Amino acid sequence: MSEIDPKQHSAEHILSAVFGQLFNSKIIDSRFRGNNVRCDYELEIKIPTEEIIKEVEDRANIIISENREVVFEEIGLEQAKALYSLHRLPDGVKNVSIVKIGSDIITPCKGPHVKNTKEIGILKIRTHHLVSPNVLRLTFVLD
Ligand SMILES: [Zn+2]
16 A cells, blocks of 8 residues: 555556546546556446547547646545445545546545646556456556
């Protein structure tokens, strides 16, 4: 956890938000290993993989290039439950830390992040394949 690169971590939130916005897909796993980040996305709709990859990579890089401010906020648990699926949250918490990347990418998270998306660089999806009929696994790097 402590080894996570703030750039990679912020980029993962952006990529996941784009998957959600464009394809109604949610992230189900992510691994950070050196320069590579591996993410698994659950896909609800059947679209050729190449098309998905191109669209999310382009959209993520547009967002990164918008030099968005990244800010932390704490919100109450009930408010958070109404806004997000919080299945990974431990029992007994009263407040939830969220990270906002611009106004429309909001993720419950306590990890390390950049202060502005201009620090991230360019996101490149290097590999992708389906690990099951509805799970797309990809790896990305930052240049
Ligand atoms: Zn985070």
